[in-house]
Amino acid sequence: MRPHIEAFFDDATFTVTYLVSDPATRTAAIIDPVLDYDPKAGRTSTKSADAVLDAAKRGNFKIDWILETHAHADHISAGAYLREKTGAKIVIGEHITHTQAIFAPIFNMKGFKADGADFDRLVKDGDKIKLGAMDIEVLFTPGHTPACISFKIDDAVFVGDTLFMPDYGTARADFPGGDAGTLYRSIKRILSLPPATRLFMCHDYKPAGRDHYVWETTVAEQHAKNIHVKDGVSEAEFVAMRQTRDKTLTKPVLLLPAIQVNIRAGRMPAPDDNGIAYLRIPLNKI
Numbered sequence: 001m002r003p004h005i006e007a008f009f010d011d012a013t014f015t016v017t018y019l020v021s022d023p024a025t026r027t028a029a030i031i032d033p034v035l036d037y038d039p040k041a042g043r044t045s046t047k048s049a050d051a052v053l054d055a056a057k058r059g060n061f062k063i064d065w066i067l068e069t070h071a072h073a074d075h076i077s078a079g080a081y082l083r084e085k086t087g088a089k090i091v092i093g094e095h096i097t098h099t100q101a102i103f104a105p106i107f108n109m110k111g112f113k114a115d116g117a118d119f120d121r122l123v124k125d126g127d128k129i130k131l132g133a134m135d136i137e138v139l140f141t142p143g144h145t146p147a148c149i150s151f152k153i154d155d156a157v158f159v160g161d162t163l164f165m166p167d168y169g170t171a172r173a174d175f176p177g178g179d180a181g182t183l184y185r186s187i188k189r190i191l192s193l194p195p196a197t198r199l200f201m202c203h204d205y206k207p208a209g210r211d212h213y214v215w216e217t218t219v220a221e222q223h224a225k226n227i228h229v230k231d232g233v234s235e236a237e238f239v240a241m242r243q244t245r246d247k248t249l250t251k252p253v254l255l256l257p258a259i260q261v262n263i264r265a266g267r268m269p270a271p272d273d274n275g276i277a278y279l280r281i282p283l284n285k286i
Contacts, residue, residue: 003134003153005200006055009213010034010048013075013254014203016215019052020153021061025132028061030088031151031158032069032202035078035266039254042279044268049078053085065129067136068092068119069160069202070148071099071262073175074252080266089120090265091129093140095147096122100263102176107260107280118265123149141190143183144171150190156198162186163199165214166221168207169228170238174246180239187229195220256281 006019013034021028030052036045056063063086066079070093079090100114116122123129125140137152144161151158161171162183170187173180190199199222201215223231229238252258257279261268271277 001134001154003131003156004059005156007200007215008034008048008052008055009204009215010036010075012036014205014213015072015075016200016202016204017048017052018158018200019055019059019061020131020156020158021059022132022134026059026061027132028056028059028063029065029067029131029136030056030063030082031067032072032160033066033078033082035076035081037076037254037257039257044076046078046081049081053082063088064131065136066090067151067158068262068265069150069158070145071096071103071259072161073255073258073262074203075254076258077262077266080264080268083120083265090118091121091123092116092119092265093138093147093149094122094124095140095142096263098146098177103259103263106282106285108282109260112264118263118267125149139189141186143173143179143181143186145175146177146179148186152193155194155196156200157190157193158200158202159190160202162190163222163226163229164201165204165207165217166225166230167210167227168205169226170242172246172249173242174249180242180246181235183242184229184235184238191219191222191229193219195223251286255286 004021008017018031034048104112123138127138129136139150141150141162173183197219204213
């Protein structure tokens, strides 16, 4: 039986959050949840996360898992908020400790240990997690970051930032710990799955010539049409393209606020003695 999949698109960050459930048991997981953040005002909101919770309530779903494909640089995770609301466990790839070790010194996070302890479960390639009567299989797909994973549930794979829709291409690989060659091999691993396998993107940016957002494709469609990595593109060609393109890209708007929160599973810094919590912005470092 296929999982039931409901998508929630966040216009502010172009992020897709998924509510995935086992129809037989009504057990559910939330993948890559968004905490709304206004960088101009420094204000957070749980509107997007609450919309997912409302959908789960309407479906009478029990949320067991919050699945993070990686420590995102383009939005703040609502993982900690959703864990508090549902009791669900937050899952991320075991190599998050590598990402933590890279970024914790940049933000001078005193006393912080790069051990993944803020997350409830660190998973490795090939691990399986029960979603009711279904299995969530973990695929290690690094390259965009050193810790990226994808989640395979029956015929559906949630690929995080590894791939985009075929007319937009692939993820950047210039963040610390990223690597274009590694990304190419991760993509090829995903594309070795059966042609009809459904692939669900974490983002869509509506490229020129398309006037609507989409986030579902297939292995076969990526093979035939992906503008960066379709059949016939070699690893050397891909790496050259990716490295050249990445040099032209600006940093994500929420990179500095997001990373320091997301490596802590969405946990905000503790308030200062005045009761106000602060994010840190390192100058001239990234």
